[in-house]
Amino acid sequence: MDPNILATVRDFAASEAPLVVLSGAGISAESGIPTFRGPEGYWTVGSRHYRPEEMATLGMFRSNPEEVWRWYLRRLAVCRGAEPNAAHRAVVDMERLFGDRFLLITQNVDGLHLRAGNTPGRTYxxxxxxxxxxxxxxxxxxIYPLPASVELKEKDxxxxxxxxxxxxxxxxxxxxxxxxxWFDESYDEELYRFNSSIEAPAGAGMLLIVGTSGATNLPMQIGSIAAGQGALLVDVNPDRNPFSAMAERANGFFLAGAAGTVLPSLLEAMRRDG
Ligand SMILES: [Zn+2]
Structure with a gap:
């Protein structure tokens, strides 16, 4: 990695400013979890094929709760079969390194960050x-855990x-x-820490964006707020996305590559003194 980037990250780590990590589907994809927005998320009821945007709705749950549950129990089987990867572990080590200076905001519903060892209190x-x-x-x-007696499902x-x-x-x-x-629902503070997630980046010294394309509104808002407040933006993704340009405009960086490779390098830079 470019020595200038590593030096900038090291300077940030030596400061008192908070680190906010924003993660999306890309980090889970490296554990083998599909986005479920593609063919893996399609579901057939009778002769009709449903897209994830139709299945993951309150409307569908109200009209056909059993199908929605079967679909989720299939997804859950995939998520439980996956293991946290090197990127998840690096994010855990960042929390340990920064303590109360650390916050993780994730779009992922698979629970891999918590399984890797991030704490619920610092994970939105x-x-x-x-x-x-x-x-x-x-x-x-x-909110309570899915009862252990419920059986995860194969497709049929x-x-x-x-x-x-x-x-x-x-x-x-x-x-x-x-x-x-769900797709037909709104963000909410009590259930999903929406307001807290909007407020967090205002005080951040660094916003590390991992594996999210910026397709949804809230991550873009978080990125804009952090950039507007002068935070160092670092975007880690295999491909350029809306955050890449945002980061570069804000004197940050776009780091092309797998999160499982790039994050351990960033962690190493954060750990180094002076
Ligand atoms: Zn009730």
Whole structure:
């Protein structure tokens, strides 16, 4: 890596300023988890094929909760079968290095950052986490782990009676739902730390953007705010994306490559004294 970049990262690490890491699907793709926006996310009910943008909606859940649950239990089987990679581990080491100067904002719902060792208190999962459920009715916003008795699915498996019973809200008996933000829903502070995620980059000294294309609104807002406040923007991605130009305009860097390769190098620079 360019010595100037490493020196800049080292200078940041020697400062008192916070590090905000913003991660997206690319970091999970390196663990073998597909984005689910492509063919892996398609789902067939009868003779109809549904796109992820149709399956991952409150509207679909209201009309066909069993199909939405089967689809999520299939996705969950893929996520649970994956392991955190070198990039996830580097982000854990960054949290250990920076402590309260560290915050992770992730768009990923697979839970790999937490499995790798990042702490829930410093990890804002702005799209939720499919390992957790909450009541689909109005009774409460309590979030709890998916009951262990629920069986993960292959593509053609139906829900069992035991699954149906376990996928109920403990308090009111309504359906439990995956704790994820759906396409026809809005960001929310209590459930997804939306306001906190907008406010965090204002005080950041460095915003490290990993594996996100900037396709959705909130990451772009976070990037703009951090750039506007003079944070060092570093964009790590195999391909250029809207953050690359934003970073370069703000005297930051676009680092082309796999997160599993680039992040350990950045971590090494952060660790070096003087
Ligand atoms: Zn309930």
């Amino acid at each position: 999962q702005i799209h939720g986490n499919i390992n957790f459920v909450r009541c689909a009715g109005p009774c409460s916003n309590d 498996e139906p829900l069992s009676d035991a699954d149906r019973a376990a996928l109920r809200c403990r308090a009111c008996g309504a359906w439990a739902r995956p704790h994820v933000l």
